[in-house]
Amino acid sequence: MEGIVSDIKRMSVHDGPGIRTTLFLKGCPLRCLWCHNPENLTMRPALSFTQKLCVGCGMCVQACPHGVHGLRDGIHRVRHADCVGCGRCAEACLPGALALFGRTMEPAQAAALLLEDRTFYDQSHGGVTFSGGEPLLQSGFLAETLSLLKGQGIHTAVDTCGEVPWNAFAAVLPYTDLFLYDIKHLDAEAHRRGTGAGNARILENLRLLHQHGAAVEVRTPVIPGYNDSPETLRGIAELLRGYDNITYWRLLPYHSMARGKYEALGMEYPMPDTEMPDTPRMRALQESLLEIFPGTRLSSD
């Protein structure tokens, strides 16, 4: 069974313990306004164009059979809507201004690529993390790749939004050492407003992971004006207190670093006016929550 992979990032220190290699899978059931990986929202290949890397050579204009690229008076225009994701222009673009996110891969091929970094995992108590998008949308590919890695003694983590049927979790449970699990809001309507979906299944899957004794680290992106009130966060802390399988709860402050990605993909950035919460405020929030849930951490800790 093939997977649709968007990217592989090496030497990550924010996707679980130790040094990790993260494989990103395409497709997501949510549409979070603050999404950092818009290239992974759909299963379709996504073409990214970075203006500052373009030297205006015109190779992409020649390579594209669909007339997506146009160069006039030194200005490069990309009609993203007409792109079918064949990747020819990205191959022709020597400066790397064009990149295509989305290639198919067999589990054995993915596992072989991920095992190349084994020395780093061994030296740092690290391993491999699967992220997205939502990796559990491709649970067949994921389970097979995870089982190959577990067969080699590699620590495995799955970074999930939780909005998938339980059978997707059941498929990967035997091969997953840690779930990185997002909880964004406990109020169903607010959750729908921020992500496009309610939270009933997400909360139920968290309960089921606890019932099955799975190790979980919860993550909450802290979004100003959305879920950063002490009351909202205290509510989440109270929920987590009831689960003894949750090692840490990480608060991830909103940032707008993905803005350039939206531009490169021809997408509108959904939160142009939102400011990043500063470190003293994040520390104060963390300190106020430690009393309820002692495993509360900031992303930088």
Ligand code: SF4
């Ligand atoms: S091939 Fe690359 S560098 Fe050349 S014009 Fe197209 S995007 Fe720019």
Ligand code: SF4
């Ligand atoms: S990926 Fe294919 S269809 Fe899309 S712009 Fe490039 S050459 Fe054209």
